[in-house]
Each structure stands twice: as C-alpha cells, then as structure tokens.
Amino acid sequence: NAVVHWFRCDLRMRDNRSLYAASKKARENGVPLITMYIVSQQDFEAHLVSPARVDFILRTLRVLREDLAKLDIPLYVETLEKRKKIPGRILELVKEWGSDHLFTNAEYEVDELRRDASLVRECLEIGVAMDVLSDTCVVKPGDLVSKSGTQYSVYTPWYRAWVAYIHENPLLLDLSEAPNKNLNGARQKYLKLFESTIPNEVEHKKLSDEETERFCSMWPAGEHDAHRRLIKFIDERIGGYKAHRNNLSEQSTSSLSVHLASGTLSARTAVRMARDHNRIKRLDGGVEGILTWISEIAWRDFYKHVLAHWPYICMNKPFKLEYTNIEWEYNQDQFEAWSKGRTGYPVVDAAMRQLNSCGWMHNRGRMIAASFLAKHLLLDWRIGERYFMEHLIDGDFASNNGGWGFSASTGVDPQPYFRIFNPLLQSEKFDPEGEYIKRWVPELRGIAGKAIHDPYDRGKGAEAKKCGYPERIVDHKESRDRCLARYKEGLGRK
Ligand code: FAD
Incomplete structure (x- = not known):
C-alpha cells in the first residue's frame, strides 16, 4: 500500500x-x-x-x-x-x-x-x-464572481475582488509544509523507483551542446534557484519595480516566470513573501513597488481564471469572437524577418533576438514584438503566439494567449484595436539610450545618438547599410492605416 x-x-x-x-x-x-x-x-x-x-x-x-x-x-x-x-x-x-x-x-x-x-x-x-x-493560482478559478454573478472579463475590478478575497480569506496565503520523511524501509522497498531513468533529452526537443550549456548557466533549474532569485529580488529590487519595470535595458523585473511556469515556485509563496516584506503586510497599501509586483503575479491568476471559464480560447479562437472575421496576412518572408529579428525596426529586432537567445523576453519587448506582428504586419496573431510558445522557457498557455490577445486586441481586456504601438516611440521611451538595442543587435553598436532607434531615417542609412542591418520591411504610417482599415472591416464598422 x-x-x-x-x-x-x-x-x-x-x-x-x-x-x-x-x-x-x-x-x-x-x-x-x-x-x-x-x-x-x-x-x-x-x-x-x-x-x-x-x-x-x-x-x-x-x-x-x-x-x-x-x-x-x-x-x-x-x-x-x-x-x-x-x-x-x-x-x-x-x-x-x-x-x-x-x-x-x-x-x-x-x-x-x-x-x-x-x-x-x-x-x-x-x-x-x-x-x-x-x-497553481493564489485564488482558485471560479471563486471570484462579479456582482452580477458572472466571471470577470476586465482585469481592474477582478483585481480589486482578488485582493479583497485574499484579505477575507487570509489562509489562502498560508504556505504548505514540506512533505514528511517516508517510513522506514521505503527506500529499500522502492529502490528501483529511485533509480528510474530521467532522460537527458527528448526527441524533437533537443538543444545543441552550446545551447545546453548556455541555458544551464542562464536558468539554473530547481526550486532552490527560484528561492534564491525571489529573495534577492525582494531584498534588492522590488521597491523600485514600479518605476523601473518598463525599462528594457535594466534587470529590474524578477525573471521568475520560468519558475512560476514550471512550478518550481508557487505563486502563493511569491505573493506571501512580497506581502510580508511590505511594511503594512497587506496587498492594498504600503510600498508601491511591492503592490505593483503583486498585481503582476495577479495577471497570471487572471489569465488562468479566464482560461478555466472560457475554454474555447484553447481552441484557436479569439476571446472576442467578433474579431474572428479579421482578414490576416500569411506572408512567410515577413514572418521570417520578424522571427529572426530582421524587420528593420531595432527595438522589435532586439526583442526577438533576446527571445531567440535566452528563451525569455522582457514584458515590454513582448508587447512591442506582438503588436508589431499583429498590427504592422497584420499576420495572424496565432502564428506569433505559437512562435513564442515554441521558444519561451517560461511558456505558459494562459499568460501567452492573454498577452497575445491583449497586444492584437482580440483577447480578454485587450488594448483597443485602434491603439497601435509606434515602435520608434516605444524605443525612445523604454530604451532611451539604445542600450537594449545595442546589446541584442550588435551590428548597430556603432550608431550614435538617437539614430539608434531609426538608423535609416535618422542616421540616413549609410552606416546601417554598411553593417548589414536590414531596411524596414514595412512603413509605419502605411501599416498603421492598413491595420485600422482591416480591423474596422473585420468588425463591420464604418
Ligand atoms: P515580473 O515583472 O517580475 O513579474 C512577476 C511574475 O508575474 C511573472 O514571472 C509572471 O508570472 C507574472 N506576470 C507578469 N506580467 C504578466 C502578464 N502580463 N501576464 C501574466 N503574468 C504576468 N508570461 C509567462 O509567464 N509565460 C508566457 O508564455 C508569457 N507570454 C507572454 C506573451 C506576450 C505577448 C506578452 C505581452 C506577455 C507574456 N507573458 C508571459 C507575461 C510577461 O511578459 C512575463 O510573465 C514576464 O515578462 C516575465 O518576466 P518576469 O518574471 O521578470 O516578470
């Protein structure tokens, strides 16, 4: 037994x-x-x-x-x-x-x-x-219902309810104890189980030797690393999280997503430890950086609640079904350029190259790259969603689907379809010195000043051309106009 x-x-x-x-x-x-x-x-x-x-x-x-x-x-x-x-x-x-x-x-x-x-x-x-x-969630899917008795589909009221529910049910943040030592004799009895094989790799999912080494040092495995990272983040960076989290070149976020996705860290532990670090030990006051970080962990819960309630999003359908009629492009060359980080938009390219190299991308980079695919290239967002899953070390269906739905405006609580990120402005705002770009697009390292954000227009192109950086695959203004027209058409709006 x-x-x-x-x-x-x-x-x-x-x-x-x-x-x-x-x-x-x-x-x-x-x-x-x-x-x-x-x-x-x-x-x-x-x-x-x-x-x-x-x-x-x-x-x-x-x-x-x-x-x-x-x-x-x-x-x-x-x-x-x-x-x-x-x-x-x-x-x-x-x-x-x-x-x-x-x-x-x-x-x-x-x-x-x-x-x-x-x-x-x-x-x-x-x-x-x-x-x-x-x-896996701090609050179980299904436990939060709006006043009208339905599942929330907008984050902000959901988040208020999430915080209130945790305050009303403080046991939710009680952490489970580690398991007990097994009975005497268990080791002897089950010796064979202890020795079962953990494969080194899985067919069709193999890394090269160089990648294995790189990923091992970038992402040490197991819960001890998760804890080390969590404690370090809380001790050193959580206070400044709100102010710095959008800066692409800074290491200001926790990089704990890999652990939350594989379950080497529980979301409960993350919220509990952050809360305990907050001087008022609550989720609705005190240090802003802590509250903002907790609200990001809550996004993870939110998207899982949405997934549990509207399972059709697992079936390749947009959350907002009225967006089903948008006519997407399937241009293979443009998809290749996007996925390889060769669109001619440095910030988009930097983000994609970060993903390809690290299996991880900064949240702002994810939003910029996803928006670019869906709105500038008008490629079917599901192709981008798939590419992310196939390359992210923190790939999580609910968060990835939610992030793509947000960026393409087809998902739950999305940004409005007419809000189209201008990659140049995003770049200037969130990577003002171009450090992120220089890190991931090394051929642009020699470009001085603001031209780094737009080397062909501002730098007049000669320098960029010399170092083999591609010209823009699409024009921003034309793409924007095309996107607005196509979304309107799909939605049957004038
Ligand atoms: P921190 O900023 O330190 O946040 C702490 C934790 O909160 C994260 O580890 C994550 O678990 C959670 N979190 C933060 N932001 C979000 C968010 N917007 N949505 C859901 N959870 C969030 N996150 C994934 O874990 N897996 C994915 O596959 C994934 N795909 C995404 C795709 C797109 C297009 C976008 C826009 C976002 C995606 N995210 C995904 C959310 C977010 O980008 C990452 O969780 C975050 O960048 C991870 O870095 P971090 O651990 O340093 O985050």
Missing part, C-alpha cells in the same frame, strides 16, 4: 498543496509516499513546449529527485511517447503499487481538465480516490 503524488507543473517540494496532502495522508495511513512524473514527447509537442523548457524540466527533475530522496521519497520517472497512454499507465502504476489514493494539482487547459475528469472516474472504478487540488 502507498499514497501517490503525480507531479506535473508543480516541480517543487515547498508549498506544494497536493504533495503535502499526499504526504499527510500517507502518514495517517501509515503507508509510504511515492511520487511520479511522466515524460511524454507527444505531450511536449502537442503543447508546443520549447526545447529550452523541456531541458529546464528535465534538469529540475534531477534536483527534485535528490531532494525527495533525502526524505526517502522516491520520484519515479517514466518516459511514454504517446500522450493518450498516460492515464492508462497511471492507473497501472497506482494498482501495481497497491495504492488507493492518488493526489495531483489541477491544470486548467482543456485537454488536461478532460484527462483528469476521466481519470478521476476510472480511479473510482478500481477503488482509488483521486484528489485534484487547487494549487
């Missing part, structure tokens, strides 16, 4: 609701706790998980296994190519281990919800209780 915890996007021991509940149950029943993780190539492919993220997950599993082993808890890892086989295999394993209790944390994407719903039923049929706990 045993109790089982199935890890998915919660690859940590600290503050893990399901892991702790499983450990507690095991202790109450006087049986060992077994944990498991299933690696599935097809699952990674279906979810467009980037090679950098797959590598991060595999590296994290090693850290997790080592930490769990200190408590004599095995982490059993199995590789299954076909995702359809996952539920059946879970049932087999649970039976094989003689367990009557399976725990896991909820995931809100449609496929995952369906899979878990049928697994709960199948478990019941064989006398196994499956508990799916709420862990």
